[in-house]
Amino acid sequence: MHSAFRARTALPVTTATVLLTVLCPSTATADSASSQCTFSKENHKYVGTPWALQRVNLDELWSQSKGKNVKVAVIDTGVDTTNPQLTDAVDVSLGTNLLPRKDSKGQPVEGARSKATTDTVGHGTRVAGIIAARPMKGTGFVGLAPEATIIPIKQNDAEGHGTAATLAVAIRYAIHVKADVINISQDTANAVVPGDDLHQAVNEALDAGIVVVASAGNDGLGGNDKKTYPASWAGVLAVAASDRNNERAAFSQSGDFVGVAAPGVDMISTVPKGGHCSDNGTSFSAPYVAGVAALIKAKHPKWKAREIVAQIEQTAERSIAGHDRLVGWGVVDPVRALTEDDHPIEAPHSDTDLTHVKAPTPAELTLGETPQERTARIATYIAIGVAVLVAGLSGGAVALRDARRRRRGLERGIL
Template identity: 85%
Template sequence: MAATLLAAPVAAADSASDQCTFAKTNHKYSGTPWALQRVNLDQLWSESKGRNVKVAVIDTGVDTANPQLTHAVAPSLGANFLPPKDDKGQEIDRGNSKGTTDTVGHGTRVAGIIAARPMKGTGFVGLAPEATIIPIKQNDAEGHGTARTLARAIRHAINVKADVINISQDTANAIPPDEDLHRAVDEALAAKIVVVASAGNDGLGGNVKKTYPASYPGVLAVAASDRNNERAAFSQSGDFVGVAAPGVDMISTVPKGGHCPDNGTSFSAPYVAGVAALIKAKHKDWTPRQIVAQIEQTAERSIAGYDIRVGWGVVDPVRAVTEDDHPIESPHPDAGLTHAEAPTPAKLTLGETPQERTARIATYVAIGVAVLVAGLGGGAVALRDARRRRRGRVGTS
């Protein structure tokens, strides 16, 4: 069976003019991006920085010329699975064989969100700044790849012992690809690798459908959220979505140096992959299922349970690495909210029931006794006072 063409791992906008662009001299973002402002980085990094965790970025390559990525990438572990020619016989600009060139810029932005090193003059940094990026190139200059080369890329990540795999792409028209891709994903999970994938950007108008490889069992599918922790309008919805993460105006690294913003679930996925790297570094013996469940359980929720738009909620990096006393196998709804029941209305009765009549009579009797006791007591006091007055008059006459 012919390999299925993968949708270009581009931004959420329909128009290419809205995508991030870069040049030889790029602007350096001096502030701290909003997606990082929502995280207490000092508290986060006091728990983990992702040291010794390898994250495979299967994408358009990762340009190590960006100084924030130069020491974050392991070229010796990288690979390039682009064919020498496209389906029209035209030569493909493959770059080098290690995946450390990027003519599109997409993979470089993805890698930066995961593991960009701190640098003076910018507030941008990766969530796991001590993790190592494995650059695996399988998308061409237009951002396209095939299910066949994606499967090969996943198996390469397995061979070089990746701990996390980030896949910021999905099949065109949400068509299930060649079954070999599914097998490759299962092999990665069996090798105890956390697989994170973008949910897709075809969610305008509330569109609900499965995307691949995000909807394969065991894969953590990531939707995009905005600054209000709500689903971004473009983000794909579906019962396969695990969590959401920031995916709007995402600042990240670009080839040659500098930064630029972009939108899409492509940039939500690496945000979560970075959190997975932090957990893996702290809990080396946790399984992929436990790491995924931890991310889902500690996500910030607007409702008590699951939602097809944002899954279990918007990922909370700090909670994910601090509320971790013991591993869990699956997330669960917040206690006491999901199954709350409305109060039971009182039974409507017309007229007086026997019970009510008995209670009424008992009340009347009690009141009557109280009045009688009060009256007798008052009469006794009056009689005593009258006798004292008479004795007083006799004594003074």
């Protein structure tokens, strides 16, 4: 932990503590994600360009910004720097492990003594890759902000669980090391409202001018509409998951608190030791947006946090003119967010052009025949008749002439 920072709490997990889990749609814990591939130096490397990056003109995007000098705090399961695409992306000196040493039964917590750059779950490593993975030969995968710096803050254990208490400490640590953006890809279990301390920590981050991005949650099957924390608190940019059709992913949480949506299905990203894996969840939508926030911050370092959030929301691809409880203000559009930025705005507003588009003027429908059309039709018939008659008369004259020539030839004895 940074030498000048002192955590407000070092208490072990208790049964009264509000639990948080990193977000994967099937179980809402990160261990299911790690089962999709093994973590080794020989792990599969994704050769092509993932669909979530194909939807972006990266050359145009990076002509505006690459996120240089912007620090993004990833509060998660740690970030493994042995993956070559993350080695230069992570500031190891600023990383910290906030896991309690013992659990509620007094037993040692696995990973509590490891570094923030150790990730046995793989969740935080995926999140960090989507934000700032460096380009690498042999793969089309890269982070949206490939010059941003990741601050790894480990507060989730080997099963992907953390507590509201340690999350509050993690947020305050991010404030202390002057993070520009905080990514929180987790929420409280069963949407339990956490205590005031976590809410206060979030507000402290917002007051410090930090963009706070959080996953909306993965309990959206069946049309569930409920608040999740910390995503639903005012000032936090809550991110839902979208699919390849720019529609809400089936598992993505809905609600009025959703700010925007971002790709969250079949998301390719970095895993511990090397290579890539695919995963689903709002856990991987949030860092997509955090990456865009880093790009904007690098281009407009004097913009306020709420102006960066408003820019992302205003330039998103809308489903309706205003706010939609399924995808918020729309699916994030990184290029528009970086190019339609003449001046900062304080809040998004409805785009009436999207729903009040002037309909094309239909062609006039005439039932029956007008007098003009009848005259033209008769004239056409007459012209065709005259042409046929002339052709017939001309053909008859030629036949008569040929017959007379043959008769004269026979009379003279010539065929």
